[in-house]
Amino acid sequence: MARIQKMADRNVTVNIWIARAMPVILMGIIGYATYVLVALLCVNYLLVRHGDKRAAIPILVLYFTIFTLMTISFVRLIYTTTFDPPYVPLGQVAIRERKEKGKIRSEEDGIGAGEYTSGGTKDDPDSPGLELFYTKDVFVCEPNGKPIWCSHCTNWKPDRAHHDSSSGRCIRKMDHFCPWVGGPVGENNFKFFIQFTSWTALYCLLVLIVMSIYVHRQVLSPSEALNGHFAAVLALAGLFFMFTASMAGGSIDLALKNLTTVERLGTRTKLYKLAVKKPVLEELVRISPYMAYNGTYAEITYPLGQDRADLGLGANAFPPTTQSPHTIIQVVPSELALSGEATTNPSTEIPENLNTSTGSPQASVPRAEKLSQRDQMATRTFAVLQMIDQGDNPWDLGSALKNWETVMGNRIVDWFLPSESPCSNHEDPESQFSLGPAVDKVKVAYYFIDAREGPANQQHHNSQKSSLSNGGMNTTTLNGRSVHRKWQPFRKAYQLNKHSASSQSDNQIKLEQMNGYATTPLAQPA
Numbered sequence: 209m210a211r212i213q214k215m216a217d218r219n220v221t222v223n224i225w226i227a228r229a230m231p232v233i234l235m236g237i238i239g240y241a242t243y244v245l246v247a248l249l250c251v252n253y254l255l256v257r258h259g260d261k262r263a264a265i266p267i268l269v270l271y272f273t274i275f276t277l278m279t280i281s282f283v284r285l286i287y288t289t290t291f292d293p294p295y296v297p298l299g300q301v302a303i304r305e306r307k308e309k310g311k312i313r314s315e316e317d318g319i320g321a322g323e324y325t326s327g328g329t330k331d332d333p334d335s336p337g338l339e340l341f342y343t344k345d346v347f348v349c350e351p352n353g354k355p356i357w358c359s360h361c362t363n364w365k366p367d368r369a370h371h372d373s374s375s376g377r378c379i380r381k382m383d384h385f386c387p388w389v390g391g392p393v394g395e396n397n398f399k400f401f402i403q404f405t406s407w408t409a410l411y412c413l414l415v416l417i418v419m420s421i422y423v424h425r426q427v428l429s430p431s432e433a434l435n436g437h438f439a440a441v442l443a444l445a446g447l448f449f450m451f452t453a454s455m456a457g458g459s460i461d462l463a464l465k466n467l468t469t470v471e472r473l474g475t476r477t478k479l480y481k482l483a484v485k486k487p488v489l490e491e492l493v494r495i496s497p498y499m500a501y502n503g504t505y506a507e508i509t510y511p512l513g514q515d516r517a518d519l520g521l522g523a524n525a526f527p528p529t530t531q532s533p534h535t536i537i538q539v540v541p542s543e544l545a546l547s548g549e550a551t552t553n554p555s556t557e558i559p560e561n562l563n564t565s566t567g568s569p570q571a572s573v574p575r576a577e578k579l580s581q582r583d584q585m586a587t588r589t590f591a592v593l594q595m596i597d598q599g600d601n602p603w604d605l606g607s608a609l610k611n612w613e614t615v616m617g618n619r620i621v622d623w624f625l626p627s628e629s630p631c632s633n634h635e636d637p638e639s640q641f642s643l644g645p646a647v648d649k650v651k652v653a654y655y656f657i658d659a660r661e662g663p664a665n666q667q668h669h670n671s672q673k674s675s676l677s678n679g680g681m682n683t684t685t686l687n688g689r690s691v692h693r694k695w696q697p698f699r700k701a702y703q704l705n706k707h708s709a710s711s712q713s714d715n716q717i718k719l720e721q722m723n724g725y726a727t728t729p730l731a732q733p734a
Contacts, residue, residue, distance in 0.1 A: 220376040227387040278407035284626035285400035294394030296378035299362030333513030342510035346639040349483040353508030383468040399629035405456035412449035466611035483590040499655040506592040600646040
């Protein structure tokens with residue numbers, strides 16, 4: 209085992225050194241091509257020997273225009289990959305192990321690679337970094353509701369992050385490890401990679417066309433000999449054009465679909481599990497009274513290490529369900545569990561001993577007084593939901609243009625110049641990355657939002673009632689700009705949520721089997 213680990217460490221070191229050397233080689237090839245096309249072809253051959261300004265000047269203008277854009281994107285890509293790589297911070301255990309091996313570089317203590325300085329175990333309820341997940345409304349999780357754990361980096365993996373064996377680190381929104389640009393390509397340099405490969409492909413195409421014309425002229429001319437440098441640059445241009453054009457085309461296709469190379473490998477069979485913040489019970493009852501008490505999913509409450517009684521919620525504390533402006537139905541969970549029927553207590557006002565933050569009588573919760581209302585509100589309960597269909601991409605926004613803008617920027621000028629990519633911004637309270645219609649379909653299927661209303665109307669409904677703070681989120685603010693997602697109903701999900709009947713539908717039974725649950729249906733509350 210130690211021998212295998214030593215070989216893996218050696219491979220990582222070799223990969224890093226190769227990645228540092230390849231950009232130098234690439235710059236040498238570009239420098240050689242520039243010398244041949246500018247000095248030997250345009251100056252010596254066209255201007256000095258043939259005096260052909262009409263050909264030399266347009267070639268030089270086009271060449272240096274594309275060359276400048278390619279160089280700018282290349283410098284930004286190399287700088288970001290080298291000094292601000294898309295590394296996920298290391299956990300404390302990994303930090304300690306790598307320091308013992310002498311593998312921690314001084315620059316890894318900075319912004320680019322960072323580290324957590326406490327905790328570092330998967331089972332630690334106070335493990336640093338968990339708050340970055342449960343403060344969002346949706347995140348990718350394991351079947352137990354926790355984020356995905358990397359045993360190599362001893363840290364939680366952010367959404368779309370993967371461990372890269374070539375660099376020995378977890379990479380945010382990892383696409384691939386590219387030695388030509390000095391390291392891994394991820395969320396903060398994928399845009400620059402697309403721009404660099406696109407401009408390089410266009411650069412190679414220009415060199416290929418120009419050199420083909422004059423190599424062909426020299427071959428057919430009886431008075432001129434073929435210049436070996438022209439032929440060499442022609443071959444290099446053809447080789448690198450095929451390579452960079454394929455890389456640019458593949459990367460653009462991924463951006464249009466909001467995928468990465470790693471995610472595409474299993475896109476047809478992948479079924480993501482998501483931790484989705486549960487709406488309050490009143491909202492669930494409004495959507496489907498039956499499913500509000502017969503959920504077929506696991507739940508987890510954050511922060512970890514506290515049960516519902518400790519939080520002043522009780523084992524089965526449910527809020528009241530408002531049926532009309534004058535009648536409040538108080539559901540008694542214990543009677544539901546024993547008799548299978550709902551007991552209702554009509555009233556014209558909320559009982560005085562009712563905890564409005566939890567919806568349960570305070571007298572029935574002996575430890576409630578230990579926590580303030582603020583502490584109770586700080587807890588967040590998530591349902592572990594699985595995507596409905598294989599191949600559903602949670603981050604596909606349903607539009608190629610929207611997907612493209614999340615990577616390349618909202619302005620057309622940002623598509624061509626290496627400005628910062630929007631996907632590096634994780635300030636959206638809903639999720640680390642913008643979510644698409646596939647996630648709305650899951651919420652509809654599990655009766656978290658109403659298919660007949662859609663997220664837009666759902667949010668409007670919730671905005672009228674402060675207690676319903678986790679309805680369908682449709683409008684988010686990103687970089688000071690409001691982003692609206694158009695609701696598109698899904699026939700399958702709509703049929704699943706069309707009726708709130710007391711009997712389970714075939715689709716609901718399928719959801720139970722898919723999540724490993726086989727609950728006994730309770731009677732629908734009256």
